[in-house]
Amino acid sequence: MMRMLIPVLLLLTVIPTLVMAQQKILREEVGISSFSIAMPLGRMLLIGRDNFMGAVKFLNNQEKPDGSIDSKYECFEYEKGGFRKVKEGEVSLRKPSTGFWAKLKGFLSFHENPLKMAGAPLELRNFSLFAEAWKEHSTVYFWDAAAKPDVKVRLAPTPWKEIGEVNLSDPRIRWFAYDQERNRKVVPIDEIWD
Numbered sequence: 001m002m003r004m005l006i007p008v009l010l011l012l013t014v015i016p017t018l019v020m021a022q023q024k025i026l027r028e029e030v031g032i033s034s035f036s037i038a039m040p041l042g043r044m045l046l047i048g049r050d051n052f053m054g055a056v057k058f059l060n061n062q063e064k065p066d067g068s069i070d071s072k073y074e075c076f077e078y079e080k081g082g083f084r085k086v087k088e089g090e091v092s093l094r095k096p097s098t099g100f101w102a103k104l105k106g107f108l109s110f111h112e113n114p115l116k117m118a119g120a121p122l123e124l125r126n127f128s129l130f131a132e133a134w135k136e137h138s139t140v141y142f143w144d145a146a147a148k149p150d151v152k153v154r155l156a157p158t159p160w161k162e163i164g165e166v167n168l169s170d171p172r173i174r175w176f177a178y179d180q181e182r183n184r185k186v187v188p189i190d191e192i193w194d
Helices: 002-027 100-107
Strands: 029-032 036-040 044-049 052-063 069-079 082-093 131-133 137-141 154-157 185-188
Touching: 029 137, 036 154, 052 082, 052 131, 052 137, 069 131
Parallel strands: 082 131
Antiparallel strands: 029 036, 029 185, 036 137, 044 052, 044 154, 052 069, 069 082, 131 137
């Protein structure tokens, strides 16, 4: 009996460790695609558009009992030589429908509109961007709720954790705009400027 119990106990300790290690890797990566930037929690994403300069920091993501995910964030604006916090808010990802009609749509290859699965957009000074929460990341898109790309929006992922660390003169900052030709890549946050 004891010989059978030891492998089971070993598996019960090894499997959670592997899962936690994988989650740690996922939590510390930035996803860059043609239409969005996925940021790990607790890091600054710079946002620029025309004469607007700002930043967003996703603080925590919480999965609810119904399967939806909410992400709390802080939003900052750059004015008169410095950043100031202008709001706190929440973006969401609602769990897709699972009833009979949803299953029938899935079988027939019709999928729920992802915009219907999201909560309120990320509201900035004079424009808004579509954003959604995931388990380890929150994603900001180069478009608003109408899903039309805003070619004026620029996003720059950074490894900075606090708004006081942000230096807009840092030559390592890499800005991304909507680019339908860009291939998706995933980069560890601490190597974003390498």
